[in-house]
Amino acid sequence: MDIFSALLLTAFVVGYLVLAGADVGLGLLMPRVARSTGQRRSALAAIAPYFLASEVWLVAALGVLAGLFPSVEHHVVGRLWPALAALALAWLIRDAGLWLWRRVPSARWRAVWEGAVIAGSWGLALSWGLILAGLLTGVLWSGLFTPLCTAAVVALFALRGASFGADRLAADDGGQAADACGELTRILSRWAMAAVVLAAAAAVLPGGPRPEDPLVAGAVMLLLLGSLMVTTGVYGPMISRVTSAMAIAAPGILVALVADLPSAAIPGVTGTFVWATLVPTVPVMLLGQVWLHRMTRRSAGAVTFFA
Amino acid sequence: MLEDPLLLARLQFALTAATHYTFVALTLGLGPYILVSQLVATLRGDRDRMRSVRFWGGLYLVNYGMGVLSGLVMELQLALNWNGLHEMFGYTFAAPLALETMTAFFVESTFLGLWVFGWDRMGRWAHLFCFLVVTATAYMSAWWVLVSNGFLRNPSGFEMVDGEAHLTDPVALMANPASSLTFGHVVTSALLLGALVVGAVSAHHLFRGHDPYGTFRRGIRFCTVLMCVMPMVVVSFGGAQFSYFDTAPPTSGLTYTTEEAEAMTEAAGGGLASAMSQAGSVTMMLMWTLLFFLGPVMALVWPFGGLDRWRWFLAPLVVTPVMPYIASVAGWVFRETDRQPWMVTHHLTTADAMTPMPAGAAVASFSFFTAAFAALAAITLWLLVRFARLGPDLGPLAERGPEQEEPAAPRLTF
Numbered sequence: 001m002d003i004f005s006a007l008l009l010t011a012f013v014v015g016y017l018v019l020a021g022a023d024v025g026l027g028l029l030m031p032r033v034a035r036s037t038g039q040r041r042s043a044l045a046a047i048a049p050y051f052l053a054s055e056v057w058l059v060a061a062l063g064v065l066a067g068l069f070p071s072v073e074h075h076v077v078g079r080l081w082p083a084l085a086a087l088a089l090a091w092l093i094r095d096a097g098l099w100l101w102r103r104v105p106s107a108r109w110r111a112v113w114e115g116a117v118i119a120g121s122w123g124l125a126l127s128w129g130l131i132l133a134g135l136l137t138g139v140l141w142s143g144l145f146t147p148l149c150t151a152a153v154v155a156l157f158a159l160r161g162a163s164f165g166a167d168r169l170a171a172d173d174g175g176q177a178a179d180a181c182g183e184l185t186r187i188l189s190r191w192a193m194a195a196v197v198l199a200a201a202a203a204v205l206p207g208g209p210r211p212e213d214p215l216v217a218g219a220v221m222l223l224l225l226g227s228l229m230v231t232t233g234v235y236g237p238m239i240s241r242v243t244s245a246m247a248i249a250a251p252g253i254l255v256a257l258v259a260d261l262p263s264a265a266i267p268g269v270t271g272t273f274v275w276a277t278l279v280p281t282v283p284v285m286l287l288g289q290v291w292l293h294r295m296t297r298r299s300a301g302a303v304t305f306f307a
Numbered sequence: 308m309l310e311d312p313l314l315l316a317r318l319q320f321a322l323t324a325a326t327h328y329t330f331v332a333l334t335l336g337l338g339p340y341i342l343v344s345q346l347v348a349t350l351r352g353d354r355d356r357m358r359s360v361r362f363w364g365g366l367y368l369v370n371y372g373m374g375v376l377s378g379l380v381m382e383l384q385l386a387l388n389w390n391g392l393h394e395m396f397g398y399t400f401a402a403p404l405a406l407e408t409m410t411a412f413f414v415e416s417t418f419l420g421l422w423v424f425g426w427d428r429m430g431r432w433a434h435l436f437c438f439l440v441v442t443a444t445a446y447m448s449a450w451w452v453l454v455s456n457g458f459l460r461n462p463s464g465f466e467m468v469d470g471e472a473h474l475t476d477p478v479a480l481m482a483n484p485a486s487s488l489t490f491g492h493v494v495t496s497a498l499l500l501g502a503l504v505v506g507a508v509s510a511h512h513l514f515r516g517h518d519p520y521g522t523f524r525r526g527i528r529f530c531t532v533l534m535c536v537m538p539m540v541v542v543s544f545g546g547a548q549f550s551y552f553d554t555a556p557p558t559s560g561l562t563y564t565t566e567e568a569e570a571m572t573e574a575a576g577g578g579l580a581s582a583m584s585q586a587g588s589v590t591m592m593l594m595w596t597l598l599f600f601l602g603p604v605m606a607l608v609w610p611f612g613g614l615d616r617w618r619w620f621l622a623p624l625v626v627t628p629v630m631p632y633i634a635s636v637a638g639w640v641f642r643e644t645d646r647q648p649w650m651v652t653h654h655l656t657t658a659d660a661m662t663p664m665p666a667g668a669a670v671a672s673f674s675f676f677t678a679a680f681a682a683l684a685a686i687t688l689w690l691l692v693r694f695a696r697l698g699p700d701l702g703p704l705a706e707r708g709p710e711q712e713e714p715a716a717p718r719l720t721f
């Protein structure tokens with residue numbers, strides 16, 4: 001039971017990083033790839049179908065953390081309070097931007113909420129960097145490792161966003177924005193590699209994280225660097241949909257496998273109660289997610305509620 | 308006051324929860340009305356009714372956005388500020404919340420996305436099915452949240468192991484009267500609130516003789532019927548809730564002896580919290596009394612065509628929804644302050660439940676979140692009123708020509 005619960009938590013966190021990484025990442029890149037009014041609308045129209053269905057993975061992760069791993073939650077909140085509060089605020093600001101952007105047809109109104117989406121996306125990526133670094137080291141700030149790890153995580157978000165943008169941005173600007181995203185996948189994977197290598201070097205310095213199992217940590221790092229490496233090549237833009245997903249999943253997997261988190265046996269009745277109620281709804285959860293992703297597979301064009 | 312993190316965290320929770328619930332109540336109240344309207348529209352292939360669905364659906368979505376935003380902050384705030392609660396009651400209090408996030412929110416948000424983006428991409432029945440799932444999961448979510456919240460009021464179904472509560476009886480947890488009766492009261496009062504919002508918006512348009520698709524004619528009749536029936540149901544569940552007042556929870560004695568716990572309650576009594584509690588209960592019941600007469604009056608003028616034509620009658624109806632809103636917030640103030648000084652009755656005091664934090668952090672978190680909430684709630688309210696007045700042709704979900712109401716900028720064609 002405990003191992004399944006741990007897998008469930010990991011699945012929600014990794015699912016969040018992979019799915020939300022795409023729409024948060026595109027938010028990071030908006031100042032660069034969405035300059036004209038039409039391009040900005042098309043960026044928001046690309047994000048809109050997914051952000052609700054992506055963020056619920058994190059809501060679910062928080063729920064599992066609170067209900068099945070209260071000692072981990074206590075530990076994490078105690079140490080990373082400021083980073084988590086920043087995450088909450090960035091999340092609020094970004095979502096407010098997405099919900100409100102289309103509501104009033106005025107250029108000024110839209111500029112404000114575009115700003116909120118961009119600022120909120122940066123806030124989210126940066127807080128995730130701090131949180132993942134904090135989970136690995138056990139403290140909010142540990143010397144050089146924390147800023148380097150944060151930079152690496154932000155680069156991974158941006159890479160994921162570039163790959164998503166290349167796929168989903170509508171071609172009504174002659175494909176400029178989508179092409180810019182495609183090109184960015186190669187550049188960003190180089191930046192990400194540099195940041196990951198530097199962070200790994202800083203990890204060996206005193207004060208860096210002490211993985212419980214260095215071999216496993218090494219294997220995950222190899223997977224990460226490998227996915228980034230192949231993305232730098234000429235095929236980068238084409239394969240980045242898969243490689244960027246693998247790359248951004250890596251930090252989540254790393255935390256699950258090697259971070260030094262308190263462990264406690266989940267009391268039997270709670271475990272049974274939660275699992276017995278959860279299992280019947282899993283098919284509905286998956287049905288919704290798969291259906292939504294299939295339905296919105298074509299790039300975003302028509303006007304909807306959000307953009 | 309600024310030096311006391313406990314007071315700030317409590318005030319922050321109260322303000323954000325009240326804001327959250329204000330929007331939640333309308334989500335719960337409008338959902339079934341939209342669902343039934345869409346069902347009828349689908350069965351009869353009625354385009355005018357479908358326009359009404361788009362109209363109310365647009366309001367639903369604008370409102371839902373703020374429900375989600377504030378809900379996310381509630382979830383994080385609960386983890387961040389009330390760590391002591393999770394430390395002691397993680398496996399009991401938080402287990403239903405965990406189920407809610409997975410079995411309700413997860414499904415609800417995904418299917419809402421399907422409903423919004425599926426308007427012209429999926430079949431009529433599949434589209435209807437999506438909203439059925441949205442409505443059902445919204446109610447399920449309310450149920451699980453209230454199981455958690457009822458646990459605070461009347462904790463049951465666990466044993467204490469090394470200062471940590473371990474669930475022993477999930478049935479007792481779910482059959483808690485402080486959850487099930489509350490669910491009845493909350494759901495019916497939300498339906499009443501939703502009906503009155505529909506009625507008020509309808510009255511506004513009928514007042515100006517503007518009802519191209521019969522949306523508002525139907526709306527005000529629906530409101531009249533519900534206003535005649537619902538107050539009785541609300542008061543029955545409300546009255547039934549008094550049954551668990553003044554009795555110690557079944558688990559009393561597991562942490563403090565019942566005498567100790569009662570002495571602690573006694574010592575904390577009579578302060579600001581109990582004054583607020585009383586004010587809350589008086590306000591709620593006063594509002595109910597006013598609402599109780601509204602339905603019959605509406606029913607009386609119906610046969611004479613007053614619901615469609617008597618402008619002096621329609622004008623005041625427009626502002627009536629403030630009453631159920633005030634009653635709802637007052638109801639929560641009543642319930643939550645009545646529990647003080649306890650976070651979990653007879654087990655954990657509010658003071659002990661709080662995450663230890665420096666005063667500076669508490670002030671920063673309080674100011675950021677309260678300011679952001681006040682701004683967002685004001686904007687959402689303004690938008691709701693704006694779209695309600697714009698009517699069925701101009702709402703955020705209205706059928707539109709390619710690029711109606713876009714800002715004046717060079718148009719891209721696609």
Ligand code: HDD
Pocket residue numbers: 055056059327328330331334335371374375376377378379380381382383385412415416444445446448449450452453493
């Ligand atoms: C009686 C009903 C009720 C009550 C008392 C609460 N909620 Fe709520 N909540 C809902 C009923 C609801 C809802 C109707 O299901 C919402 C409103 C809009 C929506 O999307 O779902 C919602 C949204 C919502 C969301 C957004 C989920 C998403 O769709 O992504 C979260 C995380 C929470 N709530 C969390 C909380 C917490 C932590 C609460 C108390 C401490 C709380 N809610 C009280």
Ligand code: HEM
Pocket residue numbers: 316317318320321324325326328389452453455456459580635636639640643644647649650657
């Ligand atoms: C599961 C749902 C809920 C939980 C877990 C919960 C828990 C809490 C917590 C942690 C506090 C702060 C500590 C305290 O003063 O007791 C509180 C206070 C309060 N809550 Fe709730 N609450 C819930 C739902 C709501 C809702 C939906 C409202 C809507 C208005 C609400 C209204 C209040 C008020 C007014 C206070 C202030 C009481 C005071 O500080 O004396 N609560 N509740």
Ligand code: HEM
Pocket residue numbers: 460485488489490492493496497499541542544545546548549591592594595598630631634635636637638639641642643645
């Ligand atoms: C428009 C009318 C009303 C609305 C909108 C309303 C709303 C609410 C809400 C939202 C709550 C907090 C959740 C809960 O504990 O259920 C509440 C609490 C409560 N209501 Fe009402 N209410 C109304 C009328 C009444 C009436 C007429 C009664 C009296 C018979 C009543 C009795 C109660 C009681 C006893 C509680 C507190 C339960 C507790 O502390 O556990 N309500 N109300």
